[in-house]
Amino acid sequence: MGTRARRLWIVALVALFLLYLVGTLVPSAQDSVTAALGEWPTSVAAGAAGLSLLYASRRWAATGADRDAHADGADGPSALRHLGFAALAWCAGGVTHGLIRLFSSATALSLTLGDLFALAALPLFVIGFTKFAPWPGGLRTAVRHVTDSYVCAAAVFSVVWLLLFSPLYQELGEGAGFLGFALVYPVADIVVLCLLVPLVFMSPHSTRRAVLVAIGALIVIAGADILGALTRLTGPPFLGGVEHPVRFLGFALLGALPWLVEHRPGTDPRRITGRGLYRFAPELAAIGAVFAAAVVLTVAGVRLVGVAPVLPLAAGTAVVVLLVRMVGMLEENATLSRMVRNREVHFHELARNSGDVILVLDRDGGVNYVSPGTAEAFGYRLDDVLAAPVTALIHPEDLGRTKAVTDLFSERGAQGVHMRLRVRAADGTWRHTESTMSLYEQPGEPDRLLVTTRDISAQVALQDEVEHLTFHDGVTGLPNRAYLEERASDVLAHRVINEEPAGEVAVIFLDLDGFTAVNDSAGHVRGDHLLGQAARRLRGEVDSDATLARWGGDEFAVLVENVPRVQRVVDLAERLGRVIASEPFPVADRDIMLTASIGVAFAEQVTDSGELLRNADVAMTRAKERGAGHVEVYAAHMHDTVVSRLELQIRLREALAKDEFFLEYQPVVDLGSSQVTSVEALVRWDRDGERVGPEDFIGAAEESGLIVPLGERILREACEKVAVWRLSDWDIGLSVNLSVKQVLSPRFVESVAGILAESGLPAEVLTLEVDEEVLLDDGGEAVQRLGELRELGVRLAIDDYGMGYASLAHLRRLSVDAIKIDPSFVADLGRDDTVTLLTHTIIQLGRDLGVQVVAEGIERSEQLEQLRAMGCDHGQGFLVARPMPASGVESLVGGEAGVSL
Structure with a gap:
């Protein structure tokens, strides 16, 4: 109900009351009829109030207007319903009184049926009232x-x-x-x-106004009852019969209750009392x-x-x-x-059976009670703890915090304060503890402190160990990548804040050359052992003002602070390289020589640690590209080179997915008969219509590992093509190049065997060419796998022989079927006597070993003549035949005329 409508109700009630009051005070006859008629208006008012309350009860229940009151335990519709019944009981009592006075001669002080109705209204009123204001x-x-x-x-x-x-x-x-x-x-x-x-x-806030109106109505009715009692005792109407208008006002106020206090949806139901x-x-x-x-x-x-x-x-x-x-x-x-005694007993029982230490302290730190668990936890006797103040057991560095907490309890009565302290045990060691302090209140006793303490030394030790493992490498014991990154960030940030020259900070990245082959061949356990040896060597060269860390894999990093001059960092990088290569690393029953590729970067204008570390990594990558054992200092153009290589690797992955690679075949001929005896499969890349040679992408494929799926695709396609040619009675062989990563890849031998079976190509027709570096595999796994391929019947050839580290001793480790002379030897035939002699020696070596010798890169006729004169069996090159698509080979071989030499 709006404010204006509520005001109209109040004005109407006041007007009715005043009108009735004035009418009552006018002198009138005092006979029984007149006296009886004086109660009828109050009875009508009570009845109207009852009907109003009952109607409002249904209305509130239908609209849910009291839902906020329900949140506080009140029930508006039920309250109005019972108050309505109370009003109707008062109405019944008034009507009964009137009828009795009209038709009976009962005295004024006799208890009648009307009195019983009126008295019955009070319990109903109490029930309704307590629905608004619950007990x-x-x-x-x-x-x-x-x-x-x-x-x-x-x-x-x-x-x-x-x-x-x-x-x-x-x-x-x-x-x-x-x-x-x-x-x-x-x-x-x-x-x-x-x-x-x-x-x-x-009462709840949501029903407060209704409660006030209801209690106000009852007070008015009670006042009328007191006036009525005075009338009964004195005989004539007391104060001229004013009790009737007063009672009329009470019933009118009760009937107007729901309209004066009607709930609005959304009323704040907060209880502000109680x-x-x-x-x-x-x-x-x-x-x-x-x-x-x-x-x-x-x-x-x-x-x-x-x-x-x-x-x-x-x-x-x-x-x-x-x-x-x-x-x-x-x-x-x-x-x-x-309850207090039971809680005390329960407290002591818990303290006795608890593994924690429980103390009750007075405000001065004196110990009033200590649980028996103290002896087990810290090794003290109970009397020893009770005899001394608790401060004597706390670490001096923690006393300040302890005093601050106890002062907080004294000033504010704080509750449940948690803190960590170091406490001296009976053996003199300091234990890490976690304590909870709270007020301990007992009736009739001063407030004390309840302290629950448990020993967390093992937990702290575990946390320290976890933190150490988080920032240290488990293999080498050195700080790890996360630690170095955080340390570098802190150092650069400190220099920015203090406006110190950033150029005094440098980072060295070091990569162990050839470690991957050792790890793959000798196993991870032996590889980790080698890393531990390398870490000890490096640690001996790094000063205390620098941080040595294992970056990951076979890479190490050094953060150098307070660099006096650039050359000192470069000298340190070179010393690190020398200490790695100075002597072999004993691994199992072998000694393995390693070198290190090292990159150096200075902070200079760099303020971001991530950029500084990236620059050192880029310089290291550049050093590896130059060859094993080099040191490179970062320059801006190196970043562009690395980015280009990364972009190339991404493009290669896309090309492999889109099948942009294709094969060409270069014939290998018998130099005596000029007949094509085999072809070498060479991969090419059609990049957006541009022909890209292998020299521009094979290196990136090796670094990214894409050489494994690419090599498998090359082998499969070449085998299938040559197998088709051989169905036409062409006696032609196939040569395919392999990388070390392919040989060491999982299930490589099984993959080759499967391709041969699927294509139908006989194993003895396939020749797999590998570089001389395969023979340097100290672990022997690559040699072992190639031996397994040879057992399948596959022929093996050493490619580019003469330019690497292969020797007769190395050739004894792997039986091969052919050696291919490096094109650089063939290029200088007839021009350099030493090269000519070496070439002749290689050819003679092959003949003595009973292996086929193939000369690569024949481009001039005089080279061909000299190779024939030296007794070289086979050759290939632009003079013999250029690489060509499969259709060109078919035309060349199908003509059966051979190659014109």
């Missing part, structure tokens, strides 16, 4: 509330008696029965009011009423005339109720005492 707590609290309310009612009635009824009682001189009939309404009203008024202060003194509203009401009664008695001179029989009865019953209340309080106190 606090459980049954015990409700009983305590009722007893306090009765004491309050006895005191209030005593005051009313002394002020209003005592003089009339003396004048009338009637007996107790006469008095009882006259005061039944006031007594009942006062009891109910004293019962309900305290609930007003504990805290502080509001919790003691019944007790405070009783105390206030008793105090008021005492004041009245004192003002009256404590005269006992006119007191009996009411005051003795009121006082006696109040005393009985107080005794009941005291018995309840004693029982509650006994219960509370048992």
